[in-house]
Amino acid sequence: MLAAPVAALSLTLTLAACGGATAPSTEPAAPASGGGSSEWTPVTIEHALGTTTIETQPERVATVDFANQEVPLALGIVPVGMSKMTWGDDDGDGVQPWTEDKLTELGAETPVLFDETDGYDFEAVAGTEPDVILAGYSGMTAEDYATLSEIAPVVAYPETPWATAWRDTITINSAALGMAEEGEQLVADVEQSIATAVGKHPELEGANGMFMTHVDPTDLSEINFYTAADTRSQFFDDLGMQTAPSVVEASGDSGSYSGSLSTERADELSDVDVIVTYGGDELIDALKGDPVLSQLPAVANDAIVNLDGSQPIGTAANPTVLSTPYLIEDYTALLADAVAGNEAG
Template sequence: MRIARLLAVATLAFGLTACGSSDDSSDDAKASGGDSFPVEIEHAFGTTEVTAAPERVATVAWSNQDTALALGVVPVGMPKVTYGDDDTDGLHPWVKDKLDELGAETPALFDENAGIDAAAVAKTSPDLILAPNSGLTKEEYETLSKIAPVVAFPGQAWGTSWREAIEMTGKALGKTDEADDVIADLEKQMDAAVADHPEIKGKSAVMSWIDPTDLSKVGYYTASDTRATFLNDLGFSTPDFVTESSKNSDKFFLEISAEKADELSGADVFVGYGDDAALKKAQADPLIGKIPAIERGSTALLKDNTPLAAAVSPSALSIPWMLDDYVTLLADAAAKVK
């Protein structure tokens, strides 16, 4: 079951309208949403102060542009996506849809294949850089901070939930009420989608990476990974082994040898990136093939490098775009658990 391990790891490789101008540049300036500035936002590298409603917002790393766009803010620059870009325009389809809805042209696109391109970011002259969902290094943070205030991730690198990303972005943009509304709407959509699929109730799931070219080990995403927590949002519990092994880890991905594959027997459903051929190869393996979910085929497979495979790293825009298809895929896998 071939999982593109770097849907998460590759996220590291990962000017048009403004956020809204303010006629009052004083400390009491108000954003269009009514929030007062300055605001202070705490994150892994300290505290960032946003002194006034930002007018030129840039985003770096994975999906932060989605959150800004969901709040009606078109970045002056954002990453060019390379994973799940089905038409090679550098945009995920849900981002293109939102830009069209807002009547906006495509912003400047940063090439992040070799890391954050600070020079490209600087060319867009931002007054705020959003990266709450990221794995910025301290060096990258300090470099970007010389360009504009930076909102980095709040705790663990690549461990920012979609809710946290929306909340932090809403605060930075002076749109806290709008952020709350977006979160509430997404939760309503998820509840409705899951209600149509009772097969999910009471099931456990793990987000895993099994490489069909190397069946000596099994990889899985930790309990803090955003894809894993999104499975919780959709009603799945986390297997005890994953919960326990994640407690003392600051990583989003761990591996165990195939000899210990039975540690993951508590997962009713395996979710991963791959196809039926990869699944059959895993099922034929004398060790991995004995994992109950693998043996019975209660697996939700996402075709590698497709928009859906990218969308399950959840964001304010990718969730509604993929929700029905993803929940149906998960429910079909859960229905195989007897």
């Protein structure tokens, strides 16, 4: 079961002063950087931090934060700079394998990598001399946005930090490049890869999932989780599953991507069929050893999917345009095994 069509973004395509109300040019940009079309219709995008207008066709595209670089790459545009990936990078070079594959396909060298360990490297971003900075999926502050905007027009997240749905990430970043129609096709292609993988695991249909994260194995007084607003939880819907009703209720209506629940209320999570986590074996052992949490059906039945963040599979729960086709078969297989464990229990 695929999720509903792309959520409506606060996004308007504005024409140049002359001419009528036609859509922006969708001619492919040159693979080496980002320009190529002789015609360009200015694009105006409203997002959570303001309104950004790209007056001229971007020739030099920079991206910050997780996975935004994948959209221009999927469109055949090589960024001049992008975030160094420390998550899902199996060889320590700062570039995830699906990105490496795409760069090879395009015959391109690795772009400048921005080290964002301690926040944005504004100097490095400025050094790439970008015409636009893509950050449709991000968590930047208003101050960050203002500083980056002094370098180039910035496309920030549409509503909530770190909660841009994968379809909307593709849509808003593609629109900023004047390639909205191509972006729609990218969404359709990813949806097809998901449908193919999910079709092999009908047991996923209707299973209740929870993404448990940032839990201290030495202090299990709080259960931390990604809320129903987070992309990882939303991805359950694409897979035929759903975020457990108890997690939806505990998420509240703040729109925040993370939440917590006192372990004293753990019995409320009895409807969780599968737990997904980055916690590793230490966390799983701690859950099994806890007198309260060990009674949760998902824990008691070993229905836990442990994603290793040092390996590519660590990113599987956070869907993106290039990583999802690369990882979806493995991720759905892990989820199906967990569902089977829960049903056996």
